[in-house]
Amino acid sequence: MTPLAAYLMVAALLFAIGLAGALTRRNAILVLIGIELMLNAANLNLIAFWRYGPHPELLTGMMFAIFSIAVAAAEAAVGLGLVISIYRHARTTDLEQMNRMKG
């Protein structure tokens, strides 16, 4: 197995773990963490392709990963703010009890 293929397999495994967490957990915060794990797996792919692909001096994959980290941080801030706001209204973070949008 080439080094790039090994990194891609780790990223695929991490993506599947994050997907399983996002699909199976009942707590909204854990679902957000699962989505963060999936984003991180994608970042690992980008960096691995940057390292082993041609022309690393153009920095394309590195820039993609850095902007993806920035967007993920913004997403985490807004998502956790939404969870706290919903908790204040409904007194729960359980996704199965969050079944109406009316406040």
Place this chain on the structure above:
Amino acid sequence: MSPIFYLLAAITVAGGLATVLLKNLVHCALAVTIAFLGLALLFLSLDAQFAGFVQILVYIGAVAILVVFAILLTREAEVPESSPAGRVFSKTWLTGLVIAAAVFAMLGWAVLQSAQALPNETAMPAVSVRDIGNALVGRYVLPLEIVALLLTAATIGAVIVAMHEKEAK
């Protein structure tokens, strides 16, 4: 592949698995921090020093702390596990597990099938942080400005969403 890679990969995957499987939310936050740290070390092992340290600063320094704060602020919502409403996984957990396994099988099959065609440059990329800074304010200046706008909007949006609304009623 070096033993260091296998060690880092094992740490990362174990952290991710513990995040998904553990029952206590604070333990989950700790496990996800370990997974983020393993990923940062994997970035460092890929000669991407800047991305590795950005990962440590942003994910361990900011996102993990935010997650811990959110968990502690919503602490009262947790119900004991013995009651039927206290289950950790949702009713359709088997479906989610099957979907995740299918996605991993497909991704792994794609990687293994294309293993011969993947690029394999062995030369270490000679990229310094100065080059990254020059690229950020040169070729990538428009995305940088858009990310700045996005982060400002996200900060204001998160504060407004989580703000206590007294005049609403």
